[in-house]
Amino acid sequence: MEGHHHLRKRTIVAITMVKNEMDIIESFVRHTLGFADLLIVADHKSTDRTREILESLQKEGLPIIIEDVAQARHVQAETMTHLLWEAADAYEADLVLALDADEFILPVQQGQVRQLLEALPEDYVSAIPMRHYLPQEQTGVRPGEFLLKQPLRRMPERSEVRKVVVGGEFVRAEHVRLGEGNHGITRGRGYFCGRSSEELEIAHFPWRSNAQYFSKFAVAWPNIVAKYSVNTQQGGGYRENFHRMLIGKALYQYAEEYVDCSLVGLVPMPELRYSDDTIPDVLANVMAASEALAEDYAETRALAGKPLVTTILPYPKGGHASFEKEQFQKTLASALEESYPWREIIVVVFDESLPELWKREAERKGVRFLVRPQGLLYAVHGAYVEWLLPGETVRAEKLRRMVTCLELQDDPYPILVSDAGGEYPASLPYFDFQVPAEHNIDVYQGGVAWRMLLRRGAYPSRGLAGVLVRRDVFRRCGGLMDLLAEWRPPLLRMWRALLSTTVNQPCQWLAVLHDDYTGPAETLPIEAIAAHQMEWRALCIEDAALLQESERARIIDRQRRMGIYLLERAMAEGQNFETGIWPAYQQMLAGL
Numbered sequence: 173m174e175g176h177h178h179l180r181k182r183t184i185v186a187i188t189m190v191k192n193e194m195d196i197i198e199s200f201v202r203h204t205l206g207f208a209d210l211l212i213v214a215d216h217k218s219t220d221r222t223r224e225i226l227e228s229l230q231k232e233g234l235p236i237i238i239e240d241v242a243q244a245r246h247v248q249a250e251t252m253t254h255l256l257w258e259a260a261d262a263y264e265a266d267l268v269l270a271l272d273a274d275e276f277i278l279p280v281q282q283g284q285v286r287q288l289l290e291a292l293p294e295d296y297v298s299a300i301p302m303r304h305y306l307p308q309e310q311t312g313v314r315p316g317e318f319l320l321k322q323p324l325r326r327m328p329e330r331s332e333v334r335k336v337v338v339g340g341e342f343v344r345a346e347h348v349r350l351g352e353g354n355h356g357i358t359r360g361r362g363y364f365c366g367r368s369s370e371e372l373e374i375a376h377f378p379w380r381s382n383a384q385y386f387s388k389f390a391v392a393w394p395n396i397v398a399k400y401s402v403n404t405q406q407g408g409g410y411r412e413n414f415h416r417m418l419i420g421k422a423l424y425q426y427a428e429e430y431v432d433c434s435l436v437g438l439v440p441m442p443e444l445r446y447s448d449d450t451i452p453d454v455l456a457n458v459m460a461a462s463e464a465l466a467e468d469y470a471e472t473r474a475l476a477g478k479p480l481v482t483t484i485l486p487y488p489k490g491g492h493a494s495f496e497k498e499q500f501q502k503t504l505a506s507a508l509e510e511s512y513p514w515r516e517i518i519v520v521v522f523d524e525s526l527p528e529l530w531k532r533e534a535e536r537k538g539v540r541f542l543v544r545p546q547g548l549l550y551a552v553h554g555a556y557v558e559w560l561l562p563g564e565t566v567r568a569e570k571l572r573r574m575v576t577c578l579e580l581q582d583d584p585y586p587i588l589v590s591d592a593g594g595e596y597p598a599s600l601p602y603f604d605f606q607v608p609a610e611h612n613i614d615v616y617q618g619g620v621a622w623r624m625l626l627r628r629g630a631y632p633s634r635g636l637a638g639v640l641v642r643r644d645v646f647r648r649c650g651g652l653m654d655l656l657a658e659w660r661p662p663l664l665r666m667w668r669a670l671l672s673t674t675v676n677q678p679c680q681w682l683a684v685l686h687d688d689y690t691g692p693a694e695t696l697p698i699e700a701i702a703a704h705q706m707e708w709r710a711l712c713i714e715d716a717a718l719l720q721e722s723e724r725a726r727i728i729d730r731q732r733r734m735g736i737y738l739l740e741r742a743m744a745e746g747q748n749f750e751t752g753i754w755p756a757y758q759q760m761l762a763g764l
Contacts (some may be wrong), residue, residue, distance in 0.1 A: 173277055173535050175394050180184065180428040181673060182266035182267060182290050182294065183210075183263065183265050183266045183267075183340070184207065184208045184209050184210075184265065184266065184267045184268075184269065184286070184289060184290075185208060185209060185210045185211075185212065185263050185265035185267070185268050185269070185340075185403050186204050186205075186208040186210070186211045186212070186268075186269040186271055187211075187212045187213075187214075187252060187255035187256060187259055187268060187269065187270055188200075188212075188213055188214070188255075188270075188271050188272060188273055189212070189214040189215075189216055189241065189248055189251045189252055189255070189272075190213055190214070190215055190216065190218060190222055190226075190273045191215075191216040191217065191222070191391070191392075192218050192219060192220045192222060192387060192391065192452065192457050193218070193222050193273040193274070194218075194220040194221040194222045194224075194225060194447070194450045194452070195312075195313055195315070195380055195381065195384055195447070195450040195451070195452060196273055196274055196319060196377065196380060196467065197222050197225050197226065197273055197445055197447075198225050198229065198444050198445070198447045199276075199318050199320065200271075200273045200274070200275075200276065201226070201229050201234065201236065202229075202234075202318070202320075202442040202444070203320065203439065203440075203442070204271065204276075204277070205234055205235065206286075206439070206440055206442075207234075207277070207284070207285040207289060207731065208269060208580075209235065209288040210235045210236075210237065210259075210263055210265075211234075211235065211236050211237070212236075212237045212255050212258060212263075212475070213226055213236060213237065213241070214238065214239045214241050214251045214252075214254075214255055214378070215237065215238060215239070215240055216239065216241040216247075216251070216560060217240075217241065217244060217460075217461075217464050219451070219456065219457060219460035219461075220225045220450075220452060220456075220457065220721070221449070221450060223238070223383055223447045224446075225447065225450075226238050228445070228446045229446070231392040231737050237690060239255075240567075240568060240569075241645055242511040242568050242569045242572065243468060244332040244395065244398070244461070244464035244465050244467060244468035245395050245399045245465065245468055246392070246396045246398065246399040246400070246406075247348070247353045247399070248352060248353070249350055249351060249353075252270055252350045252354060253349045253350045254727075255639075256268055256270065256338060256343060256348075256349075256350055256620050257268075257343065257347070259340070259343075260338075260340040260343035260344050261343075261344065264340065265343075265431070266294040266339070266340045266341070267289060267290075267294055267337055267338070267339060267340060268338045268339075268340060268343065269289075269337055270335060270336055270337075270338065270350055270354035271335065271354070271374075272354070272376075272377065274376060274377045274380070274582075275302070275335065275374045275375070275376050275377075276319075276320060276374065276375040276377075276439075276703055277289075277372055277374055277375075277437060278372070278373055278374070278435065278438060278597060279371060279372060279438065279491075280370070280371050280372065280373055280594060282438070282534050283347045283371065283372075285372065285439070285445065286368070288371045288464050289337070289370050291374070292337055292339070292369065292427045292677060293339055293361075294339035294340055294341045294342070295339050295341040295342050295345075296339050296342050296366060297336050297337070297339065297342060297348075297357055297364070297366035298336065298339075298366045298367060298368075298369060298681055299334035299335065299336050299356075299365040299366050299367065299368045299369065300334060300335050300336075300337060300368070300369050300372045300373060301330045301331070301333075301334050301368050301369070301372075301373050301397065302330065302331045302333045302335060302373065302374045302376045302565050303326055303329075303331060303373050303374070303375060303376065304326065304327045304331060304376050304377075304378060304430075305307055305321075305324050305325065305326045305375045305376060305377050305430075306324065306326070306377070306379055307320075307322055307323070307324060307325075307380065307422070308322070308323035308325050309323065310735065311381065312379075312380050312381025312382065312383075312384065313377075313380045313381060313449045315396050315447060315448055315449065315451060316443055316444055316447050316448040316450075317444065318378060318441050318442055318443065319377065319380075320375070320435045320436075320439060320441065321435075321436060321441045322583065323432070323434065324432075324434065324435065324598070325430035325431060325433065326375070326430055326431060326433045327429060327430055327433055328429070328431055330373060331376070333355060333376075334355060334365055334368055334700065335354050335355060335374055336350070336354060336355065336356060336357060336365050337369075338350075340564055346359055348526040351363060351374070351402060352406055352685040356745035359700060363378065366735075375515075377433070378726050381451070381452065383451060383453070383454050384452045384560070386417060387453075387454045387457045387458070388453045389410055389414045389417060389456045390414065390417060390454065390457070390461075391415040391457055391458060391461040392407070392410055393407060393410040393411055393413075393414035394414075394461065394462070395461065395464060395465065396410060398465055398468065398469075406560075407718065412582070416533040416546075423519070426481055437734065457592070467573075467576075470576055470580060471572050471573075471576045474575060474576040474579035474580050475514070475572070475575065475576070475579075476514070477513045477579075478513075478514045479514065479554075479555045479556060479579060480514050480515065480516065480553060480554045480555055480556075481512055481515040481516075481554045481555070481556045481557070481558065481571050481575060481640075482515065482516050482517075482552045482553060482554030482556070482557045482558075482646075483507050483510075483515060483516070483517045483557075483558050483559075483560060484518050484520060484548070484552070484557065484558070484559045484560070484651070484656075485500075485503060485504060485507060485517065485518070485519050485520070485559075485561075485562075486518065486519070486520045486522060486558050486559075486561065486562070486602055486656040486657070486661075487500060487519055487521050487522060487523060487526050487547050487562075488522050488523060488562065488656065488657050488658050488659045488661070489522045489523045489657050489658060489659070489750075490658075490659060492521060496562065496659055497506075497527075499529070499562040499563040500562040501575040502562075502563065502565065503560050503561070503562050503563060503564055503565060503728075504519070504530075504534060504539070504562075505518075506560070506565040506566055506691065507566075508758060509568050510535055510537075510566060510568055510570060510571050510576065511568045511569055511571075511572060512570075512571035512572050515554070515571065516538075516540065516553060517538065517539045517540065518539075518540045518541075518542055518548075518551055518552065519534065519539060519540070519541045519542065520542050520545050520548055520653075520656060521541055521542060521543045521545070522656070522657045523543055524543075525602050526541075545653055545657070546653070548651045548653050549647060549650070549651050549653070552643070552646060552651065554643060555642070555643055556571075556575055556578065556641065556642060556643065557640070557641050557642075557643060557645075557646040557651075558570075558571070558636075558639060558640050559635070559639065559652065559656075560636070561635055561636055561656075561661060562659065563694055564634065564635055564637035564690070564691065564694070565635065565637065565690065565691030565692075566637050566638075566689060566690050566691060567689045567690065567691070568687075569689060570590065570640075570690070571640070571687035573687070574588050574590065574640045574685070574689065575640070577613075577683075577685070578640065578642070580605060581683075583615075583624050583679060583681065583683075584642075584678075584679050584683070585615070585646070585679065585681050585682075585683040586618075586642050586645045586673065586674055586679055586680075586682075587618070587639065587640075587641050587642075587645060587670060587671075587673075587674065587681075587682045587683065588639070588640045588684075588685065589605075589632060589638050589639055589640075589682065589683070589685065589692055590634070590638035590639075590685050590687060590688055590689040591604050591605045591606070591607050591632070591638065591684050591685055591686065591688060592604050592632060592633050592634055592638070592688045592690060592693065592726075593605075593607070593686070594606075594693070596633065598692070599701065599734070599737060599738075600701070601630050601631065601663075601664075601696070601701060601704040601705075601708075602629075602630050602631055602632060602633040602635075602693065603628060603630045603631075603632070603633060604632065604633050605632070605684045607685065608686070609685040609686055611686065612685075612686050613683050613684065613685055613686065614683075614684045615681045615682065615683050615684070616678050616681065616682045616684070617674070617680050617681065617682075618671040618672070618674025618675060618681070618682050619671070619672075619674070619675060619680070621671050621682045621752060622667070622668055622671040622672065622718075623719075625667055625668075625671075625717050626664075626668075626711060626712065626715055626718060626719065627665065627719070627723055627727070629664075629704075629705075629708040629727065629730070629731075630642060630664075631664050631667050632667070633661045634688075634690040634691075634693060635694070636663070636664055636666065637690045638688070638689065638690045639670070640737065641670065644673075645670065645673045645674075648673040649669045649672070649673050650669070652666055652670075655669065655754075659757045660700055660703060663702065663704075664707050664708060664711055668715075680708045693740075698738060698741055698742055698745065698747070699732060699752060701744075701758075702738050702753050702754070702757045703753055703762070704752075705731060705734055705735070705738070705757070706756065706757060706760050708731070709731060709760055709764075712724065731764060732760075732764055733758075735761040735764075738757075739758075739761075742754065752764060
């Protein structure tokens with residue numbers, strides 16, 4: 173069997189979960205991708221430059237996938253197990269390397285790490301022994317220089333601790349789980365780590381500077397407590413070091429036992445590009461972690477009653493083009509990735525061209541398909557409702573954060589909106605409220621908010637993706653059912669329908685969050701902008717009583733100037749003014 177495996181190149185995928193590792197992350201990524209084909213990184217709410225450096229490496233072209241960990245508390249084993257399964261199933265890994273960002277796989281003697289890894293079995297689990305290392309300089313690692321190139325010290329003997337390398341074939345066959353710290357795997361009730369490699373070892377850098385070390389324990393121990401309580405076997409010496417910090421004692425480093433060494437010549441020494449300013453800020457990290465834990469606690473309180481959320485995703489008429497189908501699939505995938513535990517997803521089918529294969533796959537994931545749209549009002553069971561239009565995306569934590577907000581506020585806001593806080597060219601039909609950070613939440617009376625949108629001729633930039641409403645709002649606006657059937661729905665009309673539900677209600681407020689939980693704003697083709705201009709003009713006529721005469725005059729002037737701009741741009745693009753939307757648009761302009 174082993175000889176058969178060597179007839180082809182194996183796929184090696186490394187997985188890791190990181191939190192505030194900016195001083196080491198670039199060295200780890202460049203070293204690990206020297207022998208791994210892909211690196212999957214789960215970012216556990218880093219608040220330093222870790223995410224920025226990862227994204228820079230990704231843009232450079234390195235094969236990195238960056239994912240987010242939604243929970244603030246310690247979820248290392250759960251997250252790494254998810255990455256293990258993802259590596260084996262989605263990326264068909266033959267070997268999965270489960271590593272921390274301060275761990276560097278080395279050959280014991282001269283040799284290529286890749287070749288030594290490929291000798292490990294893919295139908296079982298192996299282990300790599302660990303040896304502790306430190307930078308020689310008492311100030312810690314040198315920012316901007318590859319870690320393994322620096323003067324180092326190491327323990328004379330290997331640690332008893334080992335890290336596992338899991339065969340992809342084994343994962344797919346047994347669906348095993350990683351244990352805490354990636355030291356072993358669980359299968360049923362058994363826990364084991366396989367046979368140790370004699371040719372490889374892991375250089376572990378637990379101490380890289382005093383600031384990094386203090387930050388590590390000050391942040392990690394409260395996260396462990398939030399999961400297990402203070403009485404736990406997990407966390408090793410984290411509790412002791414945390415309490416030594418509290419009383420001002422030095423932390424254990426065992427530095428006197430280390431001996432000088434150099435790794436130059438043993439492994440490649442790449443140059444770093446993004447790690448010059450990477451000295452940890454202990455107080456900033458601790459403050460951010462405390463806020464995240466407090467939010468996690470608030471979510472636990474708010475979600476204790478298991479409030480159900482309904483996500484409505486329309487499959488509109490005319491969804492035959494590949495682009496339109498891709499937009500729908502993208503939005504459905506985003507909806508399925510939301511981390512909220514109590515929800516139902518309903519696809520409202522306006523066009524029977526929906527591929528049956530998509531439907532079957534989605535139904536296996538719990539998605540319901542409503543083939544009679546007129547039944548939407550009766551199909552929704554959620555206490556809260558969100559709409560996601562094709563092409564819209566949201567962040568995984570959107571529902572957790574927004575439901576928590578609505579559940580715990582003193583005022584029962586009927587409509588909550590996540591604001592992106594951006595600025596956009598005047599030619600685009602959307603805007604952001606730009607809620608100041610010191611406000612956190614801005615509130616608008618619903619009728620006032622609609623009058624503001626009408627005057628601007630623009631809707632919030634994320635369409636409906638940033639919206640969460642209470643069920644009674646959903647019912648009063650008819651579920652927006654009459655407006656969902658087209659691929660480019662009339663978003664300004666949708667917002668009028670939503671905001672009109674607050675009139676004559678006990679709470680009439682539209683609440684707008686400073687935080688953004690949505691994906692990027694949509695890039696609109698010129699035809700869509702022209703269609704929006706026509707929609708705006710019709711609404712100005714319908715709601716003329718809401719506008720003063722001077723406001724109506726300014727709006728007409730803006731619409732004329734926008735008409736000149738759009739027609740000139742359409743002409744430059746070679747548009748045919750006798751087809752599509754252009755005859756009706758020109759007729760509208762002629763009537764201004």
